[in-house]
């Protein structure tokens with residue numbers, strides 16, 4: 184396996200079938216912050232990320248925010264959802280992923296790593312043997328959604 188290849192590539196968080204992964208023994212998610220669940224350097228989760236996180240928590244997944252961003256913002260978001268975090272994580276360093284696994288008390292094969300960057304999230308997750316999922320950065324996803332609604336508008340105007 185190429186260490187830079189995600190196990191799965193999706194177009195949005197909503198494509199990730201959390202129930203299916205739970206049935207196959209997954210119990211935890213290591214989640215990136217910037218451009219994965221929040222727009223870069225912002226405090227609020229995207230609506231899609233909020234829904235995703237709620238579903239994951241309802242299913243009893245352990246969620247771990249692992250971010251290369253500054254501690255303050257990561258901490259504030261983690262506290263809002265009562266989840267664990269580590270920042271700055273210096274991804275793709277193995278140590279931060281191993282620390283997350285240890286704090287979640289889960290084995291690598293039980294954990295999904297989800298992020299928007301190959302050289303931090305995917306590389307780091309693969310190095311410790313987790314199941315890695317690449318999502319497009321939020322800016323790009325929002326652009327896609329904007330384009331979609333623009334198209335709808337045009338259709339309904341005529």
Ligand SMILES: [Mg+2]
Pocket residue numbers: 215216217218219298299300
């Ligand atoms: Mg990111």
